Amino acid sequence: MKIHEYQAKELFRNHHIPVPEGNVAVSPDDACALAEKLGGFPVVVKAQIHAGGRGKGGGVKLARSLDEVQSAATAILGRPLVTPQTGPQGKKVRKLLVEQGLDIDQELYFSIIPDRSTAKIMIIASRAGGMDIEEVAAKDPDKIIRVLINPLTGIEPGHCKEIAAGLNLPDSLAGDFSTLVENLYGLFIETDCSLLEINPLVITAQETLVALDAKVEIDDNALFRQKDILKFRDTDEEDPLEVEASKYNLNYINLDGNIGNMVNGAGLAMATMDLIKSTGAEPANFLDVGGGADEEMVENGFRIILNDANVKGVLINIFGGILRCDVLAEGVVQAARKTGINVPVVIRLQGTNVEKGREILAASGLNLITAEDLNDAAGKITEIVGK
Amino acid sequence: MSIFVDKEIKLLVQGITGREGKFHTRQCIEYGTQVVAGVTPGKGGQAMDNVPVFNTVQEAVHETGANCSMIFVPPAFAANAIMEAVDGDVDVIVAITEGIPILDMMRVKNYLDGKKARLIGPNCPGIITPGQCKIGIMPGAIHQPGGPIGVVSRSGTLTYEVVYQLTMKGIGQSTCLGIGGDPVTGTDFIDCLKAFNEDSETKGIVLVGEIGGTAEEEAAAYIAEKVSKPVVGFVAGLSAPPGRRMGHAGAIVSGSSGTAQSKIAVMKEAGIHICDNLGRFGDFCAGVF
Numbered sequence: 001m002k003i004h005e006y007q008a009k010e011l012f013r014n015h016h017i018p019v020p021e022g023n024v025a026v027s028p029d030d031a032c033a034l035a036e037k038l039g040g041f042p043v044v045v046k047a048q049i050h051a052g053g054r055g056k057g058g059g060v061k062l063a064r065s066l067d068e069v070q071s072a073a074t075a076i077l078g079r080p081l082v083t084p085q086t087g088p089q090g091k092k093v094r095k096l097l098v099e100q101g102l103d104i105d106q107e108l109y110f111s112i113i114p115d116r117s118t119a120k121i122m123i124i125a126s127r128a129g130g131m132d133i134e135e136v137a138a139k140d141p142d143k144i145i146r147v148l149i150n151p152l153t154g155i156e157p158g159h160c161k162e163i164a165a166g167l168n169l170p171d172s173l174a175g176d177f178s179t180l181v182e183n184l185y186g187l188f189i190e191t192d193c194s195l196l197e198i199n200p201l202v203i204t205a206q207e208t209l210v211a212l213d214a215k216v217e218i219d220d221n222a223l224f225r226q227k228d229i230l231k232f233r234d235t236d237e238e239d240p241l242e243v244e245a246s247k248y249n250l251n252y253i254n255l256d257g258n259i260g261n262m263v264n265g266a267g268l269a270m271a272t273m274d275l276i277k278s279t280g281a282e283p284a285n286f287l288d289v290g291g292g293a294d295e296e297m298v299e300n301g302f303r304i305i306l307n308d309a310n311v312k313g314v315l316i317n318i319f320g321g322i323l324r325c326d327v328l329a330e331g332v333v334q335a336a337r338k339t340g341i342n343v344p345v346v347i348r349l350q351g352t353n354v355e356k357g358r359e360i361l362a363a364s365g366l367n368l369i370t371a372e373d374l375n376d377a378a379g380k381i382t383e384i385v386g387k
Numbered sequence: 388m389s390i391f392v393d394k395e396i397k398l399l400v401q402g403i404t405g406r407e408g409k410f411h412t413r414q415c416i417e418y419g420t421q422v423v424a425g426v427t428p429g430k431g432g433q434a435m436d437n438v439p440v441f442n443t444v445q446e447a448v449h450e451t452g453a454n455c456s457m458i459f460v461p462p463a464f465a466a467n468a469i470m471e472a473v474d475g476d477v478d479v480i481v482a483i484t485e486g487i488p489i490l491d492m493m494r495v496k497n498y499l500d501g502k503k504a505r506l507i508g509p510n511c512p513g514i515i516t517p518g519q520c521k522i523g524i525m526p527g528a529i530h531q532p533g534g535p536i537g538v539v540s541r542s543g544t545l546t547y548e549v550v551y552q553l554t555m556k557g558i559g560q561s562t563c564l565g566i567g568g569d570p571v572t573g574t575d576f577i578d579c580l581k582a583f584n585e586d587s588e589t590k591g592i593v594l595v596g597e598i599g600g601t602a603e604e605e606a607a608a609y610i611a612e613k614v615s616k617p618v619v620g621f622v623a624g625l626s627a628p629p630g631r632r633m634g635h636a637g638a639i640v641s642g643s644s645g646t647a648q649s650k651i652a653v654m655k656e657a658g659i660h661i662c663d664n665l666g667r668f669g670d671f672c673a674g675v676f
Contacts, residue, residue: 085630114489116570116600116637119496134643151493192488221636222488224463251634266568266634267542267597270623271665274647277626278664286627288634291524291543292407319544319551321512321526322407350551351526374548375666 001218002050003232006097008214015187017180018210022099024048028073034098035069042101045072049091050237052215053083059093062101069098094236102210107200108167109133112188120148121188123181125163129200155185172207180209191229192222241285241304248300250289257282259381260305260314260343262298264289264323272317275374279382284311291322298331303339313384315377316347318357325349325357333364344369344384348377388588389516389562390537390579391479391505392455396520399424399447399477401468402459403435411459411483411524412438418521423451444475455479457513457522465509466491473504480573481522482509489636492571499573506573507564510635512543514564523565525550531559536676537583538563539576540595541602541635545623549595552669558676561589568635570599576606584614591617591676594659596650598624599638603650607657619675620659621668622647 006024013019021038025031035043047059054060059081061072073096080090107129115122125145128136136143145166147159160178169177188196195217202212218229235243245252251266259281263269266288273283285308289301305314318328328349336345348371349357361368371377398415402408403425412435416422424447425435431442441447444456456477460468465484472480487509499506507514513523518532529547531554538553538560540546546565553560564579566572576594583589592614596603603622610618625647627633629640640646655661662671 114493114570117605119493119571121493150497151490152497189490192490194489219489220632221462221486222490225488253628253631253633255628263544265542265544266638267540267545267595267623268548270597270627270633270638271545271548271621273627274623274625275665283626286631286633319547321544321547322524351529351547373666375664378664378666 001220001223001229001233002237003216003218003229004048004050004095004234005046005214006048006095007232008216009211011187011191011216012211012214015183017183017187018208019214020099020102020210020212022097025073025096025098026094028070028077031073031096031098032066032069035063035066038098038100040100041065043069044099044101045069045076046097046099047076047081047093048095048097049081049086049093050234051083051085051091053085054081057081057083057086059083091237102202102212103205104202105205105207106203108202109136109199110184110201111195111197111199112184112193113195115148118148121151123147123149123159123163125167127167129202133199149185155182173203173209176209192219192226193217194219241308245301245304248297250287250297250301250304252301252304253286254308255283255285256310257284258310258312259385260284260308260311261317262287262289262301262305262314263317264291264293264319268317268319272315275378276315276381279378279385281381281385284308289323293323293327295327295331295334298328299335302332302335306335306339306341306343311343313343313381314345315381316345317374317377318349318351320349320351320353320357324353325351326353326360329357329360333360333366336364336366341366346371346377346380346384348374388586389519390582390586390589391507391562391564392514392520392522393516394419394519396455396479396522397421397423397451397453398455398457398522399426399444399451399453400457400459401426401444401472403427403438403440404430404433405459408459409435414527415457415521418527420520420522423453444471444477448475448477453477455522456481458482458484460484462486462488466495469495469506470498473499473502477504479505479507481507481511481513482573483511483513483524485510487569489570492569496571496573508567508572510569511565511567511572512546514562516562517560525563529554530563531557533559534561534588535559535590536593536672537561537579537586537589538593538595539579539583540565541568541597541637542595542623545595548665549593549621549668553593553672556669556673558672561586568597568637570637576602577609580606580609580614584616589616591619593672594618594620596620596622597635597638598627598633598640598647599645601645604653607654607659610659611657617675618659619672620654620661621665622650622654
């Protein structure tokens with residue numbers, strides 16, 4: 001789960017990680033009031049959306065007076081912000097972070113991630129702060145420091161020293177830096193982060209360390225034990241169909257294509273999307289109804305696909321294991337009766353209770369196209385696309 | 388022959404009294420697996436059908452001689468259940484549970500270091516040696532005993548699809564297993580490739596990968612260097628958008644890394660026969676093997 005920068009900074013404050021003074025605003029007047037409270041210029045006005053590269057898209061502005069705060073806030077709020085990560089349509093800005101500007105001496109990069117191949121927690125740091133870390137990695141890999149931490153034993157003083165040395169930090173900052181790294185590691189573990197990134201982490205002219213930016217993502221699998229974090233969920237940042245799907249525990253991702261699809265199992269769902277693409281069409285979504293799906297979930301999943309205006313046809317591909325074909329068929333029939341189907345629907349069923357499933361579909365009187373196997377299904381999708 | 392499990396396996400089931408645990412235990416027994424014990428804390432002394440239930444793995448192993456555990460414990464308690472099985476001295480642990488937090492799995496993975504137990508999963512369909520034993524949730528009937536093909540995959544239903552098409556072509560399987568769709572799993576592709584390469588019954592290998600991480604690339608390097616048997620590969624997720632988690636926690640393209648395209652390129656270079664049309668997977672395998 002993604003959270004906003006201002007929310008991440010709230011977590012930082014709670015874990016004694018220094019961040020600039022500031023708060024969140026929802027209107028230009030709000031922003032001015034906050035700027036006034038900060039009691040000094042410049043202040044920084046930052047768009048709060050769930051995407052990186054905000055500076056490049058004009059979503060971060062420096063203001064030296066209240067007038068400039070007003071105009072910056074007016075320019076950013078309520079409009080879509082296009083960044084390298086949002087896609088061309090951008091993301092509408094609904095909130096701003098108004099922060100004290102700092103006198104910056106040096107910018108560093110710092111992040112913590114779970115490293116899947118070693119099963120260790122990896123701290124990544126670099127003296128090239130403010131830049132895209134993937135760019136630094138490509139151009140100047142020696143500039144990147146990587147330290148692996150065994151989650152069973154946790155962070156040790158030696159880890160912090162190793163990073164400080166790699167960053168060439170002055171001795172006078174060594175103590176503060178170790179505390180900072182330990183607190184960040186603590187936050188990472190306690191809140192089940194899947195990403196914690198500070199870019200840049202700055203050294204101010206006053207020789208203090210401050211997290212100028214904060215990007216935190218939480219492991220979706222751990223949300224059951226992160227009730228405090230759940231309040232940070234911002235459904236405005238999510239696709240409306242995906243929000244709807246999440247109500248029914250459906251694993252759904254909305255895409256730009258024209259062929260909807262409903263599949264059981266993530267791997268088969270991805271492979272089915274690929275199959276659709278190979279016919280010359282584009283998948284309109286990813287939808288894994290999962291092994292434990294019941295009729296209601298199938299019905300809602302099918303309804304959500306049909307609600308997507310771009311969908312010109314649907315492919316249902318079920319390999320019944322735990323999810324029985326008759327349960328799937330009942331759900332499809334229910335949804336079709338309630339919402340009606342106005343596009344061709346190809347259904348391929350295989351596995352547990354397949355005969356029963358096919359009987360239910362045939363008896364429904366609905367205009368469904370059955371496919372014998374995947375190859376047949378692909379051919380039938382090609383026909384639909386060709387029309 | 389087979390890899391990791393055969394008909395001699397004595398299985399215990401952690402979480403046997405839950406809905407899923409009960410259902411799949413019965414399916415495994417029906418397939419012929421020797422299920423000797425169940426474990427549910429607080430329910431020791433009861434029985435699930437005729438299977439005795441114990442409070443702890445240690446007790447179950449001591450009383451029944453179980454040497455393999457299948458885990459259906461919910462995500463919040465699954466990591467502890469796996470570590471309990473490790474301490475209980477079983478040889479093979481098959482963790483079916485989906486949704487275990489990554490930090491928990493990282494602790495488990497480090498805990499396994501230097502221990503004898505082999506962990507398969509989590510978030511996997513399990514392992515089956517057709518005709519001998521089924522430890523997992525896969526539909527047993529689609530498999531054909533006797534080899535000669537070993538199947539290893541990061542997925543569940545996609546594996547069933549692949550196996551089904553093999554069986555339809557009359558191509559049997561030695562052992563089929565899913566290593567799981569999570570970012571951190573126990574057994575990896577290389578462990579399986581090594582075992583299949585050494586297994587006399589296995590004459591060819593099917594490797595089914597997907598986007599995210601570098602497991603396919605590492606497998607390709609290993610195959611190029613060490614595997615003498617023909618390998619057919621398939622990678623799901625060519626059409627997956629970057630930055631989105633495609634159902635499996637581990638299936639995510641980060642920036643430019645972990646894409647299906649790059650994996651396929653590396654696998655082709657390693658001499659793996661890449662099938663690019665899942666609809667014709669069976670035909671493709673019939674051609675290669």
